[in-house]
Amino acid sequence: MSDLAGKTAVITGAAQGLGRAIAMAYAQAGMRLALLDVQADKLKQLAQELNTDCLTVAADLSQAADTQAAIDTVLREMGTPHILIHNAALLITRSMQQIQLADWQKEVNIILQAAFILSKAVWQPMIDAGGGRIVYLSSGSGIRGFVEEVAYCPAKHGQEGLMKVLAMEGQPFKIAVNTVTPGAPINTPMSAMNYTDDLKQQWVDPMALTPAFLHLARQPLGGLSGERLNAWELSQQVGG
Numbered sequence: 057m058s059d060l061a062g063k064t065a066v067i068t069g070a071a072q073g074l075g076r077a078i079a080m081a082y083a084q085a086g087m088r089l090a091l092l093d094v095q096a097d098k099l100k101q102l103a104q105e106l107n108t109d110c111l112t113v114a115a116d117l118s119q120a121a122d123t124q125a126a127i128d129t130v131l132r133e134m135g136t137p138h139i140l141i142h143n144a145a146l147l148i149t150r151s152m153q154q155i156q157l158a159d160w161q162k163e164v165n166i167i168l169q170a171a172f173i174l175s176k177a178v179w180q181p182m183i184d185a186g187g188g189r190i191v192y193l194s195s196g197s198g199i200r201g202f203v204e205e206v207a208y209c210p211a212k213h214g215q216e217g218l219m220k221v222l223a224m225e226g227q228p229f230k231i232a233v234n235t236v237t238p239g240a241p242i243n244t245p246m247s248a249m250n251y252t253d254d255l256k257q258q259w260v261d262p263m264a265l266t267p268a269f270l271h272l273a274r275q276p277l278g279g280l281s282g283e284r285l286n287a288w289e290l291s292q293q294v295g296g
Contacts, residue, residue, distance in 0.1 A: 060273055061086030066130055066137045066178075068117060068170065069144030071098035074193065074242060077262035078141055078269045083108040085270060090130040090137065092117070093144065117144050117170040118162045127177040136181040139189040139273045142171050145211075149204035163207035168214040175222060179231070187230030187277035191269070192219055194235040194284060216284065223282030232281035234272065238265060239288030260288075267291040 065082045069075035071093035079089055083106040093099050096114035103110040111133050115126035130137070146163045171192055182188030197205055198212035215235060222233040242262050268290040272280070 060138075060270070062088065063138035063273070064088045064090065064134050064136070065273065066090045066092070066127070066134075066140045066174070068092045068142050068174070069193075071095040071102060073143075074238070074262040074265065075141070075143040076102060077266050078143065079106065081263070081266035081270055082273070083110070085273075087138070087273070088134060090134050092126050092130075118146075118165040120165070120169060120173060123170045123173045124177065127174050131177065131181060136185045137178060137188065139191065140174060140178055141191045141193070141269065142174055142215075143193040144170065145193065145208070147205065147208045150206060151204050152206050155206050160207040164211040164214075167208070167211035168218070171215055171218055175218070175233075179226075182231050183229045188232070189272060189275060190222065190226075190231065190233045191272055192233075192235045194237045196237065198235065198237065198284070219284075220282060227278075227281065230277040232275060232277075232279055234281060234283050234285055236268060236272070236285045236287050236290075239286035239290075240265070264288070265291050267294050270294075 065087050067075050067079050070079045070091035079091055079102060082089060086108065088109040090111045091099055092113050092115050094114065094116050099112040099114060103112050111130065113126045113129050116122045144166055146166050150159060175190055178188065192215045194212055194215055197209045198216045201209055219233050219235045226233050240260050242260055242265065265287040268287040271290060271294045
């Protein structure tokens with residue numbers, strides 16, 4: 057019996073890419089899953105493939121009301137999560153001349169606003185449960201600037217800042233908050249739209265990064281927190 061069996065994970069952006077890979081790895085470990093994504097059909101298809109207790113919630117995480125309703129449903133149906141993985145993101149490259157406010161808000165809201173709403177919703181339940189784990193998916197864009205990432209870079213930088221603050225506030229309650237950067241080019245639909253040909257020659261299957269997320273789910277309460285972690289390096293260290 058896995059040490060994670062029966063424990064609940066919430067994963068956003070679960071319909072494809074890295075989120076889907078994390079869901080598969082957690083399902084194999086026997087975890088109960090709450091999967092959030094705007095792509096309802098792909099979510100349902102994934103749930104049918106997973107041999108575990110699975111709740112799918114179709115939600116537009118760019119909308120505050122949708123995000124709040126989705127996490128409220130999760131808490132009502134699944135209880136307090138053992139771990140929250142906020143993986144959902146949108147990257148559409150546009151220059152400052154091209155981007156409009158609505159475009160900017162959509163990307164920022166999916167990445168940063170949703171991180172706040174989801175974390176706020178699980179915060180008190182995790183305190184009441186004696187602790188918990190929150191992980192935000194970051195990237196190189198969380199610490200560097202890139203041309204035509206006028207929304208994505210600020211949003212990822214914001215996630216890094218939110219992580220640092222919540223890690224400090226969560227410490228007395230044994231709530232660990234970390235960010236994870238892939239650490240290697242990964243073969244996902246969003247990457248396919250934005251990677252150069254050189255990066256596509258180097259990319260790896262998202263499943264290769266999942267040992268890092270299993271490791272984070274297994275962290276003891278009050279353990280690793282306030283860190284920006286490299287999923288590729290960590291996965292190589294901890295194995296499956």
